[in-house]
Amino acid sequence: MESKHTESKNMEHNNSKISIKGLRKSFGHLEVLKGMDVEVSEGEVVCLIGPSGSGKSTFLRCLNALETITAGRVIVDGYDLTDKKININKARENIGMVFQHFNLFSNLNVIQNIMLAPVELKKLTKEEARARGMELLAMVGLAEKAQVYPSKLSGGQKQRVAIARALAMNPDIMLFDEPTSALDPEMVGEVLEVMKGLARDGMTMVVVTHEMGFAREVASRVIFMDEGVIVEEGTPQEVLLHPTQPRTIDFLNKVL
Amino acid sequence: MSFFGLIRENGVFLLGAMGKTLELTLLSLIFAAFIGLFFGLLNVSKNRICNTIANIYIDCIRGVPLIVLAFFVYFGIPMATGIRLDALTAGIISLSMNAGAYMAEIVRAGIQSIDKGQMEAARSLGLPYGKAMCKVVLPQAIRVMIPSIINQFIITLKDTSILSVIGFPELVKAGQIVIARNFETFKMWAIIAIMYLIVITTLSKTARALERKISYGK
Numbered sequence: 001m002e003s004k005h006t007e008s009k010n011m012e013h014n015n016s017k018i019s020i021k022g023l024r025k026s027f028g029h030l031e032v033l034k035g036m037d038v039e040v041s042e043g044e045v046v047c048l049i050g051p052s053g054s055g056k057s058t059f060l061r062c063l064n065a066l067e068t069i070t071a072g073r074v075i076v077d078g079y080d081l082t083d084k085k086i087n088i089n090k091a092r093e094n095i096g097m098v099f100q101h102f103n104l105f106s107n108l109n110v111i112q113n114i115m116l117a118p119v120e121l122k123k124l125t126k127e128e129a130r131a132r133g134m135e136l137l138a139m140v141g142l143a144e145k146a147q148v149y150p151s152k153l154s155g156g157q158k159q160r161v162a163i164a165r166a167l168a169m170n171p172d173i174m175l176f177d178e179p180t181s182a183l184d185p186e187m188v189g190e191v192l193e194v195m196k197g198l199a200r201d202g203m204t205m206v207v208v209t210h211e212m213g214f215a216r217e218v219a220s221r222v223i224f225m226d227e228g229v230i231v232e233e234g235t236p237q238e239v240l241l242h243p244t245q246p247r248t249i250d251f252l253n254k255v256l
Numbered sequence: 257m258s259f260f261g262l263i264r265e266n267g268v269f270l271l272g273a274m275g276k277t278l279e280l281t282l283l284s285l286i287f288a289a290f291i292g293l294f295f296g297l298l299n300v301s302k303n304r305i306c307n308t309i310a311n312i313y314i315d316c317i318r319g320v321p322l323i324v325l326a327f328f329v330y331f332g333i334p335m336a337t338g339i340r341l342d343a344l345t346a347g348i349i350s351l352s353m354n355a356g357a358y359m360a361e362i363v364r365a366g367i368q369s370i371d372k373g374q375m376e377a378a379r380s381l382g383l384p385y386g387k388a389m390c391k392v393v394l395p396q397a398i399r400v401m402i403p404s405i406i407n408q409f410i411i412t413l414k415d416t417s418i419l420s421v422i423g424f425p426e427l428v429k430a431g432q433i434v435i436a437r438n439f440e441t442f443k444m445w446a447i448i449a450i451m452y453l454i455v456i457t458t459l460s461k462t463a464r465a466l467e468r469k470i471s472y473g474k
Contacts, residue, residue: 066376093382103377107395116391117381162377169381 156187292359
């Protein structure tokens, strides 16, 4: 922890939590991200919108090195993810991720899902992790489901558990990859409520989403991307209500 | 001599041989499980060299008949090294190597059947690859692997009969010894076939039940 913070002071300018320069990502010959520059400050909620296939999810997955980075620099929470020598596991401890398809561990029940990482990585003792887990479950409104297996939960409940699981590591940054896209419409609200709460508490968040209402209400900044580049970015007001780029206007006309 | 007379006369001897057969099967499968887990994990790793090593092992072993492998281990190795192996040891080595190759494929298929989101979610929390594999992926994969492992158990049990060629006193060898004495070829082989049938059917039924129980607990 110590070395990380001294290191991070040198690498970060001011209070930038995420600093991305010239990020490129190719799958074979297909270039999905074609040079992206993004800065995210502490406490910011950045929403990424754009048509499917525009590279939003790939971009997000580069932020915790779930995808290898083809070119450019990605510094997240003081860790240079493009540096082969860094301990990627250490870096990921500070970056929570929530997936479209929840990815709850189906061999473990809800509380075990939440306790696994803090206990295995010796962040907390079993008792502490259980107490913390119950606290987080209460926060997402699922305290009574602690002993239940994921297969018995609804989609909205699964996603709320997934958020609690990510929070159990006390991350500095939360990444959300289309967290409500796999949900039935009536369950979208409960998940967004939890996310709004996090945003209010000052969590730095990067959210790939199709929920324009959420972006408008919660985002400090909206980035519209298409075909691997940032087309337009600004406040929700600017991007969602007064877009200037034809591609943004076209996209918003289709989804709103 | 009547069917039942033969059973009365040779029952204890044959049951002892069946015991040897089961002992050989069980020991071999335990070693095969470790071999299979080792090469299966090498096979699913992202490292090309590891994949190649696993594939060479699997291809070599699967490309050689068990009887040739058994001859090689029992007769060939002592000739080359001077180390004499008894039939049980040679039998366990050959059977474990053989079943290990198939187990490696079972392990690989089992791991690959688990949604890769499970591994990603575990890694995203900061868990190293090995921990994510042991705590999240393998427990789920083993559930998927159970039917194939049972199948391999039965195949290995039947394959022990091949080791009669190196003189290991398992059930087939025992049958040959009895027949050499009483020439009751038809009845004796029928008795031995039925013995295999009973054991294998019991095993597969128990295993099925176990499998069902495990999947209910999900």
